[in-house]
Amino acid sequence: MHAARLSLEAAPLAGIPAIEPGADLAALIADAATRTGVKIQSSDVLVVAQKAVSKAEKRLRALDDVVPSDRARGLGAKLDKDPRLVQLILDESTDVVRAEHGVLITRTRLGHVCANAGIDSSNVPGGLVSLLPEDPDRSARHLRAQLRDRLGEAAAVVISDSFGRPWRLGQTDVAIGCAGLTPLDDRRGHLDSFGHELQATLLAVADEAAAAAGLVRTKEGREAVVVVKGLDRYVTEPDGPGAAALLRPREDDLFE
Amino acid sequence: MHAARLSLEAAPLAGIPAIEPGADLAALIADAATRTGVKIQSSDVLVVAQKAVSKAEKRLRALDDVVPSDRARGLGAKLDKDPRLVQLILDESTDVVRAEHGVLITRTRLGHVCANAGIDSSNVPGGLVSLLPEDPDRSARHLRAQLRDRLGEAAAVVISDSFGRPWRLGQTDVAIGCAGLTPLDDRRGHLDSFGHELQATLLAVADEAAAAAGLVRTKEGREAVVVVKGLDRYVTEPDGPGAAALLRPREDDLFE
DSSP: OOGGGOOEEEEEOTTOOOOOTTOOHHHHHHHHHHHHTOOOOTTOEEEEEHHHHHHHTTOEEEGGGOOOOHHHHHHHHHHTOOHHHHHHHHHTEEEEEEEETTEEEEEETTSOEEEGGGOBOTTSOTTEEEOOOSOHHHHHHHHHHHHHHHHSOOOEEEEEEEEEOSSBSSEEEEEEEEESBOSOEEOTTOBOTTSOBOOSOEEOHHHHHHHHHHTTSOTTOOOOEEEEESOGGGBOSSOOSOGGGGBOOGGGOSOO | OOGGGOOEEEEEOTTOOOOOTTOOHHHHHHHHHHHHTOOOOTTOEEEEEHHHHHHHTTOEEEGGGOOOOHHHHHHHHHHTOOHHHHHHHHHTEEEEEEEETTEEEEEETTSOEEEGGGOBOTTSOTTEEEOOOSOHHHHHHHHHHHHHHHHSOOOEEEEEEEEEOSSBSSEEEEEEEEESBOSOEEOTTOBOTTSOBOOSOEEOHHHHHHHHHHTTSOTTOOOOEEEEESOGGGBOSSOOSOGGGGBOOGGGOSOO
16 A cells, blocks of 8 residues: 555764753753754654663662672672672562573563663763663653653654574664554454465564664764654554563563 | 764665566566666665565475474474474474474574574465575575676675564564675674773674564565665675674573
8 A cells, every 4th residue: 555655764863962860851852853953753753772761760870889689699600790780680670581601681570581681881980880761661651742742743752772682693672662653563364465364473663663773873872862754654642552562471481 | 973974764665576486586676676766776785575585496385295294293283283384394494492382483404593494374375385595695695696787786685584582572574694784783892982891782783674674564565675775884895794693603592
């Protein structure tokens, strides 16, 4: 129907300064858009780096303030990781999925399975680490509402982080939060070009949008926001189910 | 350095007909580009759907021609799958990674871990199924060379398929083959904006390019080729290591 007109554009929003703890992200984004002449529209998707959201929400911890438990010390020794970092990872997690080969993979309290519960120390001042936002879907909804107030346009918001994969090297960006974007496009029941029902096609739209945005960030990771245009058909007026809809229910997990 | 100028565009190449077994993909792509006035350049990445490559390479099998072994019958009964399909999956695989809950995840002979060894029956005539290309990196190199001959431009080629993920719902497109694109961007050793060395940042460029292309395909999956522009810095004159470089070495697999 609209096949010939589908196209995607992704570009970082220039002019966003380094995010300070407690910063007003919506104000910084709106200012940057105004100064650089970028028109943010309700059909756009803003992919915001998790680190920027974590900083704005003051989700930073000083390792010196952490007293590791015996369990954290044990895991730290086994994995050659700072036991204080291990303690923070355990505090943010419900389960340890794997702890081997120097890798600590956990299920976070929100249900994402990733290395180190998403905690890391790049792009934060020395001695500090950043935790994932407490509830990235809520963060996305909040940012979307604030941007709508400032810009009069209800662009969708995705909060992205880079996750590893069990059988593939390298990381890809995935959506840990979203608002106003259909996270999964259910193509089951549609007919393929031979008229058969399509099998097993449930496209992880929000994760692919995060991945597209990941390609236009630089190595130094300074771009807090990438504007993605062309996903109009997935942008919704309601905030929708968020990235929580992307989590496989635990009872279907074959790999825990 | 080039931060402000990074941007990505992805759009399907219109005008490619349904691919017949044995079709000359390079000729179809070159013709479509000429007819639709799309200028394919050496800095572009062409993301080609696995199904199109499999058909062109006649990687189709009739289920009626398959005699299932006892093992295939057993797995088929356990998983509620056609034992002839299970036999084909086993033939294409070195190992069964999981066989539970109606799901058969294997390691293919080339090392990709995915459901059903990538075999499926959508968008192929009734009674047939499509297998993955025998060597998708070789297919990508071959297609790139043929396109260079026809167009005088050595665009990179990615062959993409949709894979599920263990802990996330939905599928994302990944690169099962590539030529002329840096599959992994090693950002380790770079300094972040605080001057610290970046941790664990190895970007799966080819997989993110496949994901970006996946967003502009329609539900019916008719678009064999998506042209991605803006990844110039990852496009290389040599064909490079291909998507094989994205496979985690088996000795580092924590989840088999």
